[in-house]
Amino acid sequence: MKKWGILGALDAEIAKIKENMQIEKTEEVYGSVVYDGFINNTPVTLVCCGIGKVNAAALAGVIIREFKVDVIVNVGIAGAMGHGVQTLDIVVSECAEFHDTDDVMKKYYPFTQCFDADEALKELCLKAVKALDTKKNVWCGKIATGDRFVNDKETKQKIVEKCAPLCVEMEGAAIAQVAYMNKTPFLIIRTMSDSADDDADETYDNLLELAADQSASIILKMLELC
Ligand code: ADE
Numbered sequence: 001m002k003k004w005g006i007l008g009a010l011d012a013e014i015a016k017i018k019e020n021m022q023i024e025k026t027e028e029v030y031g032s033v034v035y036d037g038f039i040n041n042t043p044v045t046l047v048c049c050g051i052g053k054v055n056a057a058a059l060a061g062v063i064i065r066e067f068k069v070d071v072i073v074n075v076g077i078a079g080a081m082g083h084g085v086q087t088l089d090i091v092v093s094e095c096a097e098f099h100d101t102d103d104v105m106k107k108y109y110p111f112t113q114c115f116d117a118d119e120a121l122k123e124l125c126l127k128a129v130k131a132l133d134t135k136k137n138v139w140c141g142k143i144a145t146g147d148r149f150v151n152d153k154e155t156k157q158k159i160v161e162k163c164a165p166l167c168v169e170m171e172g173a174a175i176a177q178v179a180y181m182n183k184t185p186f187l188i189i190r191t192m193s194d195s196a197d198d199d200a201d202e203t204y205d206n207l208l209e210l211a212a213d214q215s216a217s218i219i220l221k222m223l224e225l226c
Contacts, residue, residue, distance in 0.1 A: 001041075001042060001043065002042075002043075002070040002071055003042075003043040003044070003045065003067075003068060003069045003070050003071075004039075004042060004043070004044045004045070004069060004070070004071055004072075004073065004223070005044075005045045005047075005060075005063040005064065005067065005069030005070075005071065005072040005073070005184075006044060006045070006046045006047075006072075006073050006074075006075060006219060007046075007047055007048075007049050007056065007059060007060060007063070007072065007073070007074050007075070007171070007175055008047075008048055008049070008074070008075050008076045008212075008216075009048070009049055009050060009051045009052075009055070009056065009076055009169075009170065009171050010048065010051070010076065010077075010208075010212065011048050012208055012209055012212040012213075013048070013075060013076035013077065013212045013215065013216070014046055014047070014048045014075075014216070015212070015213075015216070016212075016213050016216035016217065016220070017039070017046055017075070017216045017219060017220065018035060018046060020039055020220055021035060021037050021038070021039050021044060021046060022037045022038045022039070023035050023036070023037040024036055024037040024038070025037065029047075029059070029062050029066075030055075030058050030059065030062070031050070032047050032048060032049055032050060032055075032059055033047070033048070034046075034047045034059075034062065034063065034067065035047065036067060039220065039223045040223050040224055042223050042226065044223070045063045045067040045069050047059050047062075047063060049171065051170050051171070052147050052170050052171065052174075053098075053145065053146075053147055053170065053171065053173070053174035054174070055171070056074070056170075056171035056172075056174040056175050057174040057175065057177065057178050060072060060174070060175045060178040060179065061178050061182075064178065064179070064182045064184050065182070069184070070184065070185075071118065071121060071184065071185045071186070071187075072175060072179050072184055072185070072186045072187075073121065073186070073187045073188070073189065073219055073222075074171060074172050074175045074176075074186070074187070074188045074189070075188075075189045075190075075215045075216060075218070075219050076169065076171075076189075076190055076191075076212060076215055077169070077190060077191055077192070077193035077204075077207075077208060077211040077212050077215065078091060078143065078167035078168060078169040078190035078191070078192060078193065079149075079150050079151075079156075079167060079168045079169070079192065079193070079194050079195060079196030079200055079204075080166075080167050080192040080194070080195045080196060081144065081156060081159065081160055081165050081166060081167050081168050081195075081196055082139060082141065082164075082165065082166035082167065084137075085137070085139055085166055085167060085192060086137065086192065086195075087192045087193065087194060087195060087203060087207055087211075088136050088191060088192060088207065088210065088211060088214065089136050089137040089138070089139060089191070089192045090129060090134065090136055090137070090138045090139070090189070090190070090191055090192075090214070090215070090218065091138075091139045091140075091141070091143060091166045091167045091188075091189075091190045091191075091192065092117075092122055092125050092126065092129075092138065092139070092140045092187070092188070092189055093117040093122070093140075093141075093142075093143045093172065093176075093186075093187055093188035093189075094116070094117055094122065094140050094141050094142060095114050095115060095116050095117060095141075095142050095143075095176075096114070096115050096117065096142070096143045096144075096145055096172040096173035096175075096176040096188055097113055097114040097115075097142055097143075097144055097145070097163045097165065097173055098113045098144070098145055098146060098173045098174075099144040099145065099146045099159045099162055099163050099165070099168065100146035100147060100148070101113050110177065110180060110181060113173070114142075114163075114173075115173060115176035115177055115179070115180045115186070117176070117185075117186055117187050117188065118185030118186060118187055120185070121185055121186070121187035121222075122140065122187055124222050124225060124226060125187060125189055125218060125222055126138065126140070127222075127225055128218050128219075128221035128222040128224075128225055129218055129221075131221055131225065132217060132218065132221050134214065136191075136214070139166045141165070141166040142163060142164065142165045142166060143165055143166065143167055143168075143169065143172045143173070143188050143190065144159055144162075144163050144165035144167070144168045144169075144173070145168070145169055145170060145171060145172045145173035145174060146159075146168070146170065147170060148170070149170070149200070150168050150196040150200065151194075151196065151197070151198065151200035151201055152197070152198055153197050153198055155196075156168075156196045156197055159196075167190055167192060167196075168196050169188075169190060172188040172190070175188070176188070189215050189218050189219060190215060191210075191211035191212070191214040191215045192207075192211065193207045193208050193211040193212075194207065
């Protein structure tokens with residue numbers, strides 16, 4: 001049976017998953033607590049990695065190489081960017097791209113800034129969303145990642161022009177790159193907590209928990225269906 005690695009950046013993003021996990025072992029790594037155990041008989045390693053690309057990459061490497069996960073899923077919240085994408089909509093990654101790097105990255109290993117998500121995990125996720133009947137829109141496409149919280153329309157516009165993503169967050173592409181370097185399938189599941197615009201701070205505060213719990217429910221349903 002495949003072992004799942006699940007990463008969220010904030011406590012709120014992993015809270016509901018942790019509640020539903022039978023935890024066998026905990027270990028502190030790089031200041032984060034790594035939980036090892038089971039959800040519905042599936043072996044799972046769960047960690048709240050902290051925000052940003054470095055934290056996410058470091059813990060993704062740890063759970064792949066030390067905790068031997070076979071697949072890796074990043075769950076949580078994001079700022080909506082794509083035309084028509086609204087708060088509390090769900091975005092499932094087809095690929096993840098850094099919005100804060102330049103083309104020099106493409107000249108050196110791994111020769112890309114955009115990483116393809118696993119098709120089978122995506123299909124399972126869509127099945128889970130359907131089974132949950134959230135009544136929210138579900139979008140599949142590109143997720144953009146960078147080391148900043150986007151809360152003004154000028155920055156949002158620049159990111160849209162650079163990579164035209166459905167949403168923006170701060171960890172996904174970093175986890176995707178580490179997954180790619182380790183030949184590990186990955187998926188990102190995000191519920192929109194805000195629209196990455198001038199109202200983002202307030203909307204984020206109001207919707208954080210609701211949005212985080214919705215993404216967590218989706219992965220719990222995936223683990224029921226797999
Ligand atoms: N995560 C949730 N909302 C975000 C935003 N507006 N920018 C970056 N990361 C986010």
